[in-house]
Amino acid sequence: MEPWGIRAAVLFSTHLPDLVTQPILSEARSLAAVIDHTLLKPDAMAEHITRVCEEAAEFGFAAVCVNPCWVTLAANLLAGSGARVCTVVGFPLGANTTRTKVYEAGIAGEQGAIEIDMVLNIGALRDGAHHLVHKDISDVAEVVRGNGGLLKVILETSLLNDQQKVRACRLAMEAGADFVKTSTGFSGGGATAADVWLMRQTVGDRAGVKASGGIRTLASAREMLAAGATRIGSSAGVNIVKKSEGAIASSPGAL
Secondary structure, X not given: OOOOOOHHHHOOOOOOOOOOOOOOOOXXXXXXXXXXXXXXXXXXXXXXXXXXXXXXXXXXXXXEEEOHHHHHHHXXXXXXXXXXXEEEEOXXXXXXXXXXXXHHHHHHHHHOOOEEEEEOOHHHHHHOOHHHHHHHHHHHHHHXXXXXXXEEEXXXXXXXXXXXXXXXXHHHHHOOOOEEEOXXXXXXXXXXXXXXXXXXXXXXXXXEEEEEOOOOOHHHHHHHHHHOOOEEEEOOHHHHHHHHHHHHHHOOOOO
């Protein structure tokens, strides 16, 4: 039996780049490789950013996700570590103008952010103004790609019905996004396995799926991966990985 019980979910694609496809989690530490170690609290200080960067380097997390004002510090601290710098754009409401989002993404790229998590224009999507949503994403995607980066689009699934979630995923892919992401974690609802599954069914093997918002336990992380997530956003990454190490150590068939 697989340590995570998710072999059927992990091999959904052989066509996407390594940042998008999900590795086979045969070792506890492999879980860290799909976690974005996240600190987006408004009261975070330099000492807190330093700590999460040190943890990312120690545990081998995929990225550290911080607010834009901390990108330069995080980039300096993570240089040579293997962990990437991720930041947010149009966060957390998605209601900034496209021009503002483009500028944010450009500055972040110049300062060292390799991955950008942007919030789509939720109101425009709910209004059915799909051309505006597409342009919002595609204009940011152009800047991110120009800087050699990777773009994740946050849907804020708690504010959408299933039809809107599917439409948002399709628009994100058409506009050049690399990932679709469930939530900001700041809107009263986080990731659910049902939403992750729906998003995976919609994007197929053409994009990654990031589950984020309220994922604080090993069981929750496993559930999201089983549903089709290829990245986990969490502020509890250290505890999740430590729990996974304990679970593997106690499993009779563990590697």
